[in-house]
Each structure stands twice: as C-alpha cells, then as structure tokens.
Amino acid sequence: MYGGYWIFLAEASLILAWTLVYAFAASPAIIVLSRAMQGVGVAALQPAAFSLIGTRYPPGKRRNLALGIYSAVAPLGFFAGIATSGLVVTYATWRAYFYAPAGICLLCMALVHVSTSDRNRGRREGGSDAALQMDWMGAVAMAAGLFSTMYALAAASHLQTGWRSAHFAVALALGVLSLLLAAFIEVLLAACPLLPPDFFRPRSLPAFYLAALFFYAIFGVFLFYSLLYMSRMIHASALEMVLWIVPFAAGGCILACVGALVFHALPLTYFVLFSGAAWVLAPLLFIIASPSAPY
Structure with a gap:
C-alpha cells in the first residue's frame, strides 16, 4: 500500500532505538522488552526489503541474481554477528556488542536512501490497488493469537506443574481463540484480508508452509544445541566457536550465489x-x- 522505502526506514529506526535501549538496559524486563521490539522491527523489515527488490528489478534473471545476493549476505551477516559477539565477550563487556548493530542500522538506512529512486512508490491514485485497505482487525487478532500461543508453549517448561498449569491453559486458550477470531475476520469480515482464502487454494502451498514451519523449528533448535554442544561438551572458547562457524558462512554464501545463477x-x-x-x-x-572427536 505505501511502498517498501518508508516501511524499511521506520522499522530500521525501531531496531536502532531498541538496540541502544538493550545496550543500556538495567533490568531483565527491559532486556526482554527490547528483544521483543527488535523482533517486531525485523518481522516488518523483511517484507519491506523484498518489496524494494521487487520494485527495482523486474521478474527474470536479474531479480533472481539480486535475491541470490540478498540470500548470500544472510550467512555472512550471521557469521559477522557471531564473530563480533565472540570478540566482545573475550575482550570487552557484553553491552558493547549492541553498539555495532546500531551503527549497521544507520548504515543500512543511508544505503537504502541513496540507492532507492522511487521512494514514494506504493498505492497509486486510480490504479488497480487504489481501493486497498489495511486489515487492522485481522492483523491484531493474528498477532495476539500467535503471541499468546508461543508464550504458552515457552512458559510451560518454566512452570512448576508444566502443561497442567492454569497459567499455560489460559494463555493457550487465548491464543487459540484469537486465531479462530482471525480466521473469522479474514473469511467473512475483512474487505482486504491479509490472508485471503484464495491464498491457500493452490495444493502445493499448505505443504510448503508446513515445510517452512519445520525448517525454522529445526534451524532454531540446531543453532541453540550446536552452540551448547560446543561450549559445554567440547568446552570451546568463544573465539574457537567463531572459527568453527566459518563453514556455515562460506557454504551459505557460495550456495546462494550459485543458486541465483541457475534458478x-x-x-x-x-x-x-x-x-x-x-x-x-x-x-x-x-x-x-563424540565429544572427544576433533573438530
């Protein structure tokens, strides 16, 4: 509706602000809040970035190459973050780590400002998208449902009675009810639904969504336990773990670039x-x- 340029700058500013709040946080509550707001910014930043690429490059080989380069930067950025954290933990305080992402946010905002020519590209007067409206009710219901459900699942492991706790049951019930309300809004009430029923009509899409769900679940668990394995089982130092993650960055970058050329x-x-x-x-x-095996 409004184009990717302004959304990108707004969300990058949000990440910048809350990264600095994280660096100066004095309590666990502020740290959790800062992390949550960073997640909000990243969630909105991704579609804005894809929108900028889509409006700059028409479908074809050039767009595939642009998306491939965009994907190749992800493992490099992941490694850069791990490397920075390892150096900071070894030679400085943990708070210093968050100064670097704040500076990177400023750099990204400057680069987007310089490289984006059509900054007001969004909904055009008289165009086919002129009647688009934001589905605020659906967005709020979906966000509340997903947040409550994930909170219930995450909190269950820390409660004394676990899955049998009333705390878990109430949070999960609120999440499920909110998701059902979101489905009702999307199907029957929203004039421009965020997730229209036609979106799920292709037979291949449900399988793809399920695969994406499993992929990110596996990816998160793999990252957590691989780092835990390196630190507690092999007793690797922070700098050793940085070196051991080099193949992750190199492999991801090479495969993304090769894939972009043959997509x-x-x-x-x-x-x-x-x-x-x-x-x-x-x-x-x-x-x-084996923990005794060499790297």
Whole structure:
C-alpha cells in the first residue's frame, strides 16, 4: 500500500532505538522488552526489503541474481554477528556488542536512501490497488493469537506443574481463540484480508508452509544445541566457536550465489529437496559425534 522505502526506514529506526535501549538496559524486563521490539522491527523489515527488490528489478534473471545476493549476505551477516559477539565477550563487556548493530542500522538506512529512486512508490491514485485497505482487525487478532500461543508453549517448561498449569491453559486458550477470531475476520469480515482464502487454494502451498514451519523449528533448535554442544561438551572458547562457524558462512554464501545463477534454468523443487536433505543430515551428525572427536 505505501511502498517498501518508508516501511524499511521506520522499522530500521525501531531496531536502532531498541538496540541502544538493550545496550543500556538495567533490568531483565527491559532486556526482554527490547528483544521483543527488535523482533517486531525485523518481522516488518523483511517484507519491506523484498518489496524494494521487487520494485527495482523486474521478474527474470536479474531479480533472481539480486535475491541470490540478498540470500548470500544472510550467512555472512550471521557469521559477522557471531564473530563480533565472540570478540566482545573475550575482550570487552557484553553491552558493547549492541553498539555495532546500531551503527549497521544507520548504515543500512543511508544505503537504502541513496540507492532507492522511487521512494514514494506504493498505492497509486486510480490504479488497480487504489481501493486497498489495511486489515487492522485481522492483523491484531493474528498477532495476539500467535503471541499468546508461543508464550504458552515457552512458559510451560518454566512452570512448576508444566502443561497442567492454569497459567499455560489460559494463555493457550487465548491464543487459540484469537486465531479462530482471525480466521473469522479474514473469511467473512475483512474487505482486504491479509490472508485471503484464495491464498491457500493452490495444493502445493499448505505443504510448503508446513515445510517452512519445520525448517525454522529445526534451524532454531540446531543453532541453540550446536552452540551448547560446543561450549559445554567440547568446552570451546568463544573465539574457537567463531572459527568453527566459518563453514556455515562460506557454504551459505557460495550456495546462494550459485543458486541465483541457475534458478532460471532448473526447477526450484530440486533446490528445496537439496536443502531439505542437508537439514536432515546436519542434526544427525551431532547424534553420532563424540565429544572427544576433533573438530
């Protein structure tokens, strides 16, 4: 509706502000709040970035290359964050780590400002999208439902009675009811639903969404337990863990760039199958690994 330029700048500013709040936080509550607001900013930043790429490059080989480069930067950024944290933990205080992301946010905002020519591209008067409206009710209901559900699942492990706790039951019930309300709004009430029923009509999409859910679940668990394995089982130092994650950055960057060059020539199903097979094998290596084995 409003274009990716202003949304990108707004969310980058949000991340910048709350990263600085995180750096000066004096209580765990402020840290949790800062992390939550950073997540809000990142969640809105991603579609804004894709919008900028989509409006700059028409469908075809150039857009594939741009998306490939965008994807290749992700593992490099991940490694840069790990490397910075390892250096900061070793030679400085943990608060210093958050100064670097704040500076990177400013740099990204400046680069987007310089490289974006059509800054007001969004809803056009008289165009096919002139009647678009923001589905605020659906957005609030979906956000509340997802937040309450995830909170219930995360809090259950810290409650004395676990899954049988009334705290868990109430949070989960609120989450489920909010998601049901969101479905009702999207199907029957919203003039411009965020998730219209036609969006789920292609038979391949539900399977893809389920695969994406499992992928990010596996990815999060893998990152947590791999770092835990390195620190507690192998007793690696922070700088050693930084070096051990180098293949992650190199492999991700190379595969993203190679994929961008051949996306137009090969079915995307092959790349999805390759990625899925890799994520099946990666956790299995930790099952058979011995803490006494060399890196």
